[in-house]
Amino acid sequence: MLLSVVLFACTAGSDSESGDTATCFERDAGVEIGGSDVDADGRPLWIAMPEGSEQTMVHGPQGGWHLLASADVRSMEPIVTLLYTVEWPARGDVELSRGQFRVMLVANDEGCGGVYAGMFGILDVSALHDDELDTPPELLAGEELRVRMESTDGEGRSASDSRLIRAALDPSDVDGA
Numbered sequence: 781m782l783l784s785v786v787l788f789a790c791t792a793g794s795d796s797e798s799g800d801t802a803t804c805f806e807r808d809a810g811v812e813i814g815g816s817d818v819d820a821d822g823r824p825l826w827i828a829m830p831e832g833s834e835q836t837m838v839h840g841p842q843g844g845w846h847l848l849a850s851a852d853v854r855s856m857e858p859i860v861t862l863l864y865t866v867e868w869p870a871r872g873d874v875e876l877s878r879g880q881f882r883v884m885l886v887a888n889d890e891g892c893g894g895v896y897a898g899m900f901g902i903l904d905v906s907a908l909h910d911d912e913l914d915t916p917p918e919l920l921a922g923e924e925l926r927v928r929m930e931s932t933d934g935e936g937r938s939a940s941d942s943r944l945i946r947a948a949l950d951p952s953d954v955d956g957a
Contacts, residue, residue, distance in 0.1 A: 804856075804892030804893065805935075809853075809854065809939040810941075811851050811852065811862075811929055811930070811931040811941050812854075812929075813829055813850070813851060814826045814828055814849065815828065815829040815835060815848060815850065816848040816850045816898045824850070824898030826850035829927070829943055829945065832946065835925075835946070835947065835948060836848075836948045836949070837903060837916050837948065837953075838950050839952045844903070845917070845950070846903060847866055847900075847901040848898060848899065849864055849899050849901055849929065850895060850896060850899065851896050851929050854888075854890075855892055855893055855937070856885075856893050858884055859883070859884050860885060860931050860933045861880060861881070861882050861932045862882075862929060862930070863878070863880050863929070863931075864880075864928070865877060865928045866901045866903065866927050866928075868925055868926075869925070869944070873926070874908065876901075876905060876920075877903055879900065881896070883896045884896075903916040917950070922946060923946070923947050924944050925944070925945055926945075927942065929941050
């Protein structure tokens with residue numbers, strides 16, 4: 781019964797060009813990486829993360845730094861595994877962060893996928909220190925980083941996306957703040 785509800789919810793309308801009716805699982809799976817914000821009630825939201833945009837290295841209350849990201853998943857089941865990574869191209873694509881999340885998506889308007897917002901990409905630069913420079917703000921500020929998102933559902937459908945962004949300082953890490 782539940783499977784029929786999920787399948788019914790994933791049925792899309794007619795394709796305006798061809799007139800064919802397709803289900804969400806007949807279309808190509810997709811994922812778009814985005815940033816994260818919060819609504820008026822404090823709930824995480826997916827927001828656009830344009831190529832080349834500045835993304836803040838958030839200085840967390842426990843002393844570490846992270847980049848927030850979200851995933852907009854299309855044509856996949858409502859429960860997916862998301863792999864979120866951050867790499868540093870200038871240092872041979874060294875991996876700075878790797879997080880795997882098994883999540884239930886917040887359904888999109890089409891009922892054919894959804895979003896998951898507010899994933900923390902914890903930045904680990906411990907093996908990359910350069911003399912006294914040993915924190916993400918010291919090493920990464922202004923640097924180009926590659927953020928990646930891979931999504932896989934229980935039926936093996938998968939998709940990936942990546943963006944090059946610029947690492948920006950958290951206001952609390954700016955001198956004089």
